[in-house]
Amino acid sequence: MLLSQTSFAERWCPIGFNLLRNMESSTDAPMKGVFECKLCRLTAPYSYYGQKPPNTHSVVLLEECYIIKDPFTPTKDKFLILGSQCSLCKILVCIGPECSLFYSKRFCLPCVNENIEAFPWEIHQDLDRRKAHAKSQHRKGTESKM
Ligand SMILES: [Zn+2]
Ligand SMILES: [Zn+2]
Secondary structure, X not given: OHHHHHHHHHHHOHHHHHHHHHHHHOOOOOOOEEEEOOOXXXXXXXXXXXXXXXXXXXXXXXXXXXXXXXOOOOOOOXXXXXXXXXXXXXXXXXXXXXXXXXXXXXXEHHHHHHOHHHOOHHHHHHHHHHHHHHHHHHHHOOOOOO
16 A cells, blocks of 8 residues: 555656655755844754654654754764754753753743743752853853863
């Protein structure tokens, strides 16, 4: 059944079919656009937006994300998540600890702070840890292990 559908598509819609195939198999897919975090202004070109990164057959993400192929590894199934949309205010935020957190959905930190009572104590603790971490990083200077 699938086979006959494929050959049907190939015969009657060669352009559309090739387009589809290229999108699925190309490892050098053109960048789709530029992701920009509305909080820290991080910008990076992303290659995919969604829950199933290309070339990662078994990976399904918990949220729709902006994804870039990992430029530091030659393996094509490595990818980096740049960020995603805050589920409350809909701004785009990166996944950096100063910009957003994931608690069943993505929340930007301004939204978390506004609705902090709605989050469990683990999140409160996590935020405290982040603040402490950010401070200690400041003291150390600009050196980063990333
Ligand atoms: Zn950010
Ligand atoms: Zn938000």
